[in-house]
Amino acid sequence: MPSRTRADIPIAVLTDFGYRDHYVGAMKGVIATIAPATRVIDLTHGVPPQSIVAGALALRESWTYFPKRTIFLCVVDPGVGTDRAPIAIETRAGARFVGPDNGLLSLAANAAGIKAIVKLTARRYRLADVSSTFHGRDVFAPAAAYLWRGVALRSLGPRIGGIEQLDIDGPVRSGNRLKGRVIYVDGFGNLISNVDRDALAELIARFPGRSAWVRIGNSAPMRIIEAYGHTIKGALLATFGSFNLLEVAVRDGSAAQQLGASVGAPLTVITRPG
């Protein structure tokens, strides 16, 4: 690893603003004005509109791949303009998070180990005019840029004791099966479920010698395999994907389309001999 200076620490940005409008561009303009030497990395701006769950999952699965002191500037904010608090978080792992206190930051921040949280109220670290509809530009981008410049977390506003948690309930075991559901559909049409590796391992441990299969609704059972490539074009398969969650995919196609399934669809893991 090379030695690091502040210039090496990026600001990574995650939003649901999409790519059609100038909203993300304006946020980057604000960062470039306050902290011109910052490197800004787009984590994604394609979070489905207002989907706090999808944003929180994307952040949880990607923050560990960034440099240690990265500042994550995250805006999926259906409550903008109401009294949900704008916050910034420092963690034991080094990562810093800036965004609305609505659960969006909770999965990643918990995993990184929360050290301190502040409510972003200091006027000098916001834009002079704060709109009621665009805190990404007027409140969150300035906070991230000033943090990057070395402004102390406590200068951004008063400490608060905790953050909103996001509840993503896990699957429920019932006899020799796990009952889960689709919680996210990615850009390829892959159906991502709430079944993690631990839940599957626990099921398999109870039924040694059996193998595990997956169904979406009443679909034909699919075997769980290691890699997309190990199957033929157009065939359905179940695997652990980039979210570290069990997902159903089609090689060179869209599982969502092929199965007519979307968020909320039941996913069942069953065990059977052989």
Added chain:
Amino acid sequence: MPSRTRADIPIAVLTDFGYRDHYVGAMKGVIATIAPATRVIDLTHGVPPQSIVAGALALRESWTYFPKRTIFLCVVDPGVGTDRAPIAIETRAGARFVGPDNGLLSLAANAAGIKAIVKLTARRYRLADVSSTFHGRDVFAPAAAYLWRGVALRSLGPRIGGIEQLDIDGPVRSGNRLKGRVIYVDGFGNLISNVDRDALAELIARFPGRSAWVRIGNSAPMRIIEAYGHTIKGALLATFGSFNLLEVAVRDGSAAQQLGASVGAPLTVITRPG
């Protein structure tokens, strides 16, 4: 504010090239070849294809959020290959604009105060081969990159006296109402109108004690509120959004879909007691 060097001045890029093809990437390759230390910021590449109005509005609403000497490289260019002039503009506010002379730059450049305009004809500041279909790569990107390197505006070509103006007519008052229309639909499905804060303030001043309501076509009247969050999911609302224009939106949904409305739909502001 930290002190600035040339490296701190970004080139901000706005196009209608979308995100599917390599067109924007090639423009950035050209910039990196001519001016390797430049920071390039994507303002957006999602301007609806050929929509000069949408591009001009996005630019007008975002240029003020960028560092003072930012170079805005803008390409929405239905007339590429014809005799519309390629131009560069310096402004009293400091911002510089490069793009086709078709109205795209006019709203922002007028607001920034035009100081000088040149037609981009100097061969040494273009690529050696200029295609007839891709001036973004062959003419505009090199001009922006050489400007960034310190080449004087006047070296890029001869001065011209004025630019094409974009006419976006405002709403018309008729008794106690303003008759406007939808001029843009953003990525969330919000319906953005040609009614600005001044026009609304003037109407309200004429009818003290009344409140203002908005209709799209024959829709039920919607009250004008301050923030998206102040309403329930799925409810229609009218507010001043990120374009500083009156817009109709749905919390957690698409107003365009819900109302079946698109660009050109009539929007009326009415005043009534209470």
Added chain:
Amino acid sequence: MPSRTRADIPIAVLTDFGYRDHYVGAMKGVIATIAPATRVIDLTHGVPPQSIVAGALALRESWTYFPKRTIFLCVVDPGVGTDRAPIAIETRAGARFVGPDNGLLSLAANAAGIKAIVKLTARRYRLADVSSTFHGRDVFAPAAAYLWRGVALRSLGPRIGGIEQLDIDGPVRSGNRLKGRVIYVDGFGNLISNVDRDALAELIARFPGRSAWVRIGNSAPMRIIEAYGHTIKGALLATFGSFNLLEVAVRDGSAAQQLGASVGAPLTVITRPG
């Protein structure tokens, strides 16, 4: 040209990951961790899912516009997790390519002149845990970042003698016509064919005094013109576009929609008097 340091050499990234998910963001996080001072340029992430041909064409048409020693990190990888090799290539032109050995790199690398190829097997230049579904993050991004830092190509793995070639067959001449086909549809709906300038020039040379027209399927013949602007709104036209291939387009519209045509549609060039 300014003098160059390593910091001036970008990593250009091309994938089919789209813009909805965090996949590209995670790759950039990996690069920023290994090589924090790198400039990363998005070539495009909008290659149609799993379309090796579209990715290879986009790369062939854009690599020459980048600085000489640019590292192209390319991931369109339907065979991820199988035994297709991960590779890196050095070329006589200076450009370096990293990606799967499935033809994706072949058009650009051949044009740049292949000097050396290695298979990416060295464990110390991968992430510690390599998933079976995401080599972009775990294998290719680290290889590109270490190359950028100055790690020698031969340290990344053993030399191999050749790469997978992509066969894009050209058009077939039959009397006074060329029979080609649509090989790609871009984001504007332009229909890009396999007819290059040489094939057309050869046809025209055989029939002096005649002019060339284009048909898609049984469409009305379209004249080949120089620039999009030289026609009226909504009119179909044929021209050589940004891929340097004959393409059919509609000014301010989508040729794919207007003609109901997609990849594979027959395109014929005919010559006729006048």
